[in-house]
Amino acid sequence: MSDEAGRVFLGSDLTSRLEAIAERTGISAEDLAARAVKMYVDQIEEIQAGIDRGLADVKAGRTVTMDEARETIRKLRSDHIKGGGNH
Incomplete structure (x- = not known):
C-alpha cells in the first residue's frame, strides 16, 4: 500500500481534538488515529x-x-x- 492510500481526511475540528489528545498523552496523532481506526475495523469485523x-x-x-x-x-x-x- 502506498503512503497516499493510507491517508484519511479528518477535518479541522477532529484534527484539533486528536492533536490535543496527542499532546496530553505523549502519543503521536498518527499513532492515535491508527489505533482508533484499527479498533473500529476490529469492531465492525466482529459485528459482521x-x-x-x-x-x-x-x-x-x-x-x-x-x-x-x-x-x-x-x-x-x-x-x-x-x-x-x-453467576
Whole structure:
C-alpha cells in the first residue's frame, strides 16, 4: 500500500481534538488515529462475523420461537435467583 492510500481526511475540528489528545498523552496523532481506526475495523469485523453466524444458524434451521426464548430466559433468571445471583 502506498503512503497516499493510507491517508484519511479528518477535518479541522477532529484534527484539533486528536492533536490535543496527542499532546496530553505523549502519543503521536498518527499513532492515535491508527489505533482508533484499527479498533473500529476490529469492531465492525466482529459485528459482521456475528451477523454471518446468525444468518448461518437461520439457514441451518437453528432457531427458536419467541415463546421458547422467553421460557429459556425465565428459567435462567429463576436459576440465577435460586443460586444466590453469583453467576
